[in-house]
Amino acid sequence: MSFLDLLNHFANFVAPALFVAFVLALLARIALPKKPETPGLLTQITINFGVGAAVLAAALVYLGRDGKMAGYGALTVACATVQWLLCRGWKG
Secondary structure, eight states: OOHHHHHHHHHHHHHHHHHHHHHHHHHHHHHSOOOTTSOOHHHHHHHHHHHHHHHHHHHHHHHSSSOOHHHHHHHHHHHHHHHHHHTTGGGO
């Protein structure tokens, strides 16, 4: 496998995490009230992307292959939980 093939595989592996991170951060600005201690948009996307990529990697190791719905479900739950924590959702 060439380096470009490896890069392509890696980009396709983390693409769902990037998409979920971006959409969650944008929708949080609309759905959740803005609090002064809420981090900026780029920070939210970066943290959600990191968590999402880690969850996808853990799902790959645990499930044995990429692209299973359980892995994507775990990605969604983990990123939504992190976004709720970033937006201080417990403070109502």
